[in-house]
Amino acid sequence: MTPRVLSRTRLLLSALLLALLSVVVLQSLTTVFAPGRWQWTLSLVSVVAVAAPPIATALLPPGRENLALATGNLAGIAAWALALVGNGRAGEWLTGPGTMFEAAAHTVNTAATPLPATGAVEDVLLTTGLLVAMAVGTVVAGIGAPFAAGGVLSLLLLVSPAATGVAVDRWPVLVAVVLLALLAWVATPRFSVGGLATAALATVATLLVVSAMPQHPDRAWNPAVVMSPVNSSVPDVMVTLAHDLQEQSSSRVFQYTVAEPGTYYFALATLAEFGDGRWLTEETADPDGLTVVDPRPGDLGTTQSVDITLDGLRSEWLPLPQGTQRVTVPEDVPVAGTSGDAGEGQDTETNNFDPSKWIWMRDSATAKADTAVTRDGDRYVVDAQPLLSTTLGNLDPATPSVDTSGTDVSPYLELPGQVPTSIADATGEALASVQADPADRLQVGYALEQWFQTAGFTYDGEMPYTPGDDPTDTYAVMEGLISQRHGFCVHFASTFAVMARSLGIPTRLAVGYGSDTGGGGSRSVAAKDLHAWPEILVDGRGWVAFEPTPGGPGGPGEGGEPLPAEAADAADAAEQTPEPPAPEEWSETPNEEQAAPETPTSEVPAPQDPETTEPTDVEDDAGRSALVTAALVALAVAGVLLILLSPAIVRFLLGRKRLRGIDSGDRPAQDAWTEFTATAVDLGVLPRTGGVPEARAQTPEALVEYLTGAGMLGDGAAGAASAAQGLASAVSAERFGGQDLTGVRDGLRTMLTTASDGLATGRTRWARIRAALLPASLFRRPGA
Template sequence: MRPDLMPLSRAQRLALTATSFLFLVIATMALGPLIAGSGWWWLCAFIAAGTLFSGFGLRSIRTPPSLVPVLELVVLLLLLTLLFGGGTSVALIVPTAETFETFGELMAGAQRTIEQQSVPAIPVPPLTFALAVGIGLLAVVVDILVQTARMPALAAAPALVPILIPGFIIEAGAELPTLVLTAAAYLLLLRVDVRVRRRARLAAGEEGDQAATVIAPKRVPIVSTLGASLGLAAVGLLAASVLAASTPSVSTSLLLGSPSQGTLFARGVSPFIDLGRDLRRPEPLPAFHYLARDGDRPYFTLLTLDRFEGEVWSPTQTAVDGDNTVDQMPRPDGLSSAVETSQHPIDVVVDEVRTTWLPVPYPTARIEGLEGSWFWDDGALTVRSVDTNTGGQSYRVTRLDVEPTPQQLRNADRDLDDELASFLALPEEMPAIIAETAVALTASASPYDAAVAIQAYLRGAEFDYSTEAPVEDGYDGGGFDVIARFLETKAGYCVHFASTMAVLARESGIPSRISIGYTQGSPTDQRVDGVQRIEVDSHDLHAWPELYFEGVGWVPFEPTPGRGTVPGYSRPGAGEEGAPPLASAPPTGPGSTGRPDVDPDGGLAGQVADPVATATQLWIRSGVVALAVAVLLLLPALFRLSQRRARIRRIRRDERPADAAWDELAATALDLGAGGNGGETPREFAARLAEREAFDDARARAAIVRLRDAVERERYGPAGGGTAGAAASGSLVDDLATARAALLADAVGAERARALLMPHSLVDGVRRVLGGRARAGA
């Protein structure tokens, strides 16, 4: 790469670096609507500053220009190692092989968190790592365009990356104030470049290098560029406004991944239909196994459904709260200190189930040993991840065992907080059989006695467990029409029993919700440190209702006959004199019901994701991104090719052909770093080109001489004395091709690549509009 014809001082380099940094970090603010908090932005600012100002430092010590971008990438790697390498590095900044393995895991986690999180996303380490890598690479590209290639106008291309991303994810796109500030920072960068370049030209003129015949004033007048800058500012701000209003949202495109299991139910799709498909599978799929030292056999909750809109049950849509880490979970809602509780550790090892919802007992006090970022949801205390899934996880969950007495449940306060109103909501119009059944079962009963009566009724001899009857008779699901049909037919599987009890409870004034997850599983003969191993598979999938009692909180019930375990407090007559002890009955059959999975079309059973399908989707998304980047990078080359063809057409049409040929030759030289910036007469320029090694060839030397003579006759000769005629125009085209070929042959590979991808001549018009060209004349 040839030395800059107009070398800049350190102060000028610093000014360009500072404005480049300002432009990039302001553009990064466009990601604000997508990511919670501001810590991620300060991290990006730190990475951008380290990368850009390291380039300034390298140029200050006269590092060869071709090495500066490479060394900036090295600085970026050191910064990433310092921030994300942890104990895998040497002296905190020197990466090792283990560091690169960590980086690979972080990038894989970043892809998962992009697919799984909703906005605003929690800035978990994989996501912040991806942001740091991205901003660092953009900083290197901006520095190359502004400092090395000296084409700051093209710096808008990398800045468009963070500007456009919000438009692909949210409907509103980037915020208008951010677009306005970015446009203003871009104009500031162009203006600083203009003033720096003009001062550099003036300084070079004083020394006699590239001196013009007429020297411009030593002072750079502000007025000369103010009007053009204001005009361009108005155009830029108008374009920013249009961009903010028109950028489309394609959040469900292959570019960003298909909808994940984290939003499956939020889209209104009932989990119960998929659950029925899972229950009818002949062979169970392993899910996980666990060791419970105190003999615990709890249910494991994945997801809680609390919204009933008549046709479907769904969870309340809430964004993940980054403060809700699982190392310490809160006491469950409504639980008073009067209720006896105890804590029991359970070690869980996931086998094949893959989901972003973690199987945990309700309630749980804390969870240890998880890989990735996991957070609990308010109220339900369900646990989900934003950057990984349950695959291969091994963790210890400390279960909070709540042991209410029947009397505590019976004496629960009936005055409920307004916050519980949503757990009582029912459609205005329901089949009459639902209200009639609720009245018949719960008339004049306390909420607790009503709940016990509903459970006993559904577990009675009149009802049968069947996974086939709802499908055969066409009433599968959990809506109120399905519940009415179920109460008439009296045959269904766990989702019908759970949804029916939840609706009957709401009709009786008891807040209710539905949990889906797993029953206790099946004990094995294997023991680890004297503790029995329990296996859980897809036959243990289950759904059950939870009812709310003030002072106790959410309490599970088991209305499905022959499935799961009936809690002792929920048996008829529990706590009364002569009643059987409150021991839980052992499960009488394989547990069955639902849980969400990565693939909404594959049912809810825990399946291993198809690696071929996953790889195909990854390649498709990567291909789309690569194509978009390639088109963006090739745009300058396409514009330059279009400009060259337009000039050749001018030559063939005999429209000032010599001038068109000479402009194209000068543009080619400028792209290759061989001058041609207008500071020389045609004769001086031709003489300097003729001294280059490639023009030792007689044919090339003759071509440059003929081009020079033609443009001088056309520019300075008498009117009508220029070149004319088809034969002469064809000769000019041939001479131009010969001279261009010589220039290209004389350039090294890096110069030819720069001329193709970042043609310097393209921005000459922009500089001319901004007053960037020194008023040199002949």
């Protein structure tokens, strides 16, 4: 099809319809990109780039198609350039394109949907939209296929469900269906039911694919990638962490290797500010801009080496062991294989982790990057001295002390309003049980830790965490835990921190991952190992981690974790507290909860080795993902087949309609003749225009005479020629003689079958296949 097949009017109408379709489709992207200025800027650029080529082709004289395409595309590029100049970032792209792309990639990789389409992200979106729009405009003006161009544009409706798992609203899909149908109507030189039916079938296939997408976030579609609960777009880290914990994903986030057994907390971030029942992340960077390569002040002397290889975690916060002092990168060390535990196999790629992008936070051993995100295979070695409540007694008394005198503790003491009586009473109960001195921070920490672990509290992963629901009740979450005595790590950590603060003790929360090692070696950490724990600022030591969550990693009294001397009295007093509930009430999820002990002081079973643990959850996730993928692939294949076979389906339906007309209609001869000539056009025997210049006249009899003389009715197929001549005589008698032929319906059916078989005789197999799959009669009705 040449570009001049479409008339000037049809080209202009196609440009208008495609411009409207581009605007509608772009509005459907608001589930991926947050609404903003980009919608109107991109719509303007797309409208110009889509409509300019066909408009230029319609206005310029024939033979100037290349000039029209160039002119139209230049108009789109000019609109795009004006948009870049208008937002003031054109110079930045010219001088530092790499930096701009890095900034855009960082936003896309770290922010949750809908992404903020500002800055470099907006510019990349504009450029992508320009390229798509130029391709669509070229398809219309270059090959005269507006319906195909509309189909390409409509594929953008699948961006939202593919990226977020959330189907687009119904209104843009319905409008797109109407516009596609109109484009199919415009594309046909003669308006036909077949063109509209083809458009309808194609759009129905699109609707089926879109409606099959799930109504929940994309994590289920890509279980190997785990988004960090701590990122710039999360309004409440603790709520996100609670949601992620309840998902119980077995996807691996990283693996680590240590020489010494014990409990390891890997912090992503700390939270100190507490207001309206919500905890806010500490994001104040080191004032000197020190990166993780620079040792943190207050080195405690002997440190442990932890070798970490990231796998699946996407985070702008680097997972670091509690008490990290410095991060180094092994030189010329291949990345550990990602298909097994650390040490199994090696990847040929080198380690691309760049520690200079990760900056220390001011008052914590956590690090955040502004232009980077964790990636699979990132490997680094950490020197750390974990400060855990259960291991403080193991520290050498001669270890240099940490100077905490200059720390501003006011953010870690903040408590809005009046602390409820229930929390104050619980705090007094915990201290009285071990005769703890309220002025001794360590004694208070041990007392609260023991009280939560032994005073009848149980772990409950289904317990809701909804802070801020009642603005007048800031402490609702804490009071709920104390009264109901069940919750999960978020409840226990936040309540512990509030109780300690009520005594004037600086506390904060840490969020990250908890892991127990029964011995040295490599361990894998999964998304379900997310954890929250409280930390107390201890003079001369720094921030010490406590474990109030029953059965949580590193809890006091666990096997292999000795109790410090300062906690001995707390442990003795805890034996008098009530027994926990029966084992069947305890969750089986490792790290966050363990099997219930027979007595309050029984050891919690050591965690199983990853190599011997049955990967039931992993297999279930993989199985579900495989089934979903297979279903989507099958649906997509079915949709494509439906679109490809739609001409054949429409042709079949029209043929059946004509046959019913022969059997029961008022003009059976006309229906038989129309079906005969349509078959001739499909087989390439007659041209699509219907007229045959070589025939002596454009009548049915003359047309059959031409077909017989040209051997188109089969060599020596006298029966086919006679049948065709009979059909011609019958339709002429019905048309011009007014004869009623309803009494010879069977004869007309027989003549049609014989004549059609004659047309197929001598045709090649390819011609017959093409006639079935791409029937030409649908696009231009033959005349006679």
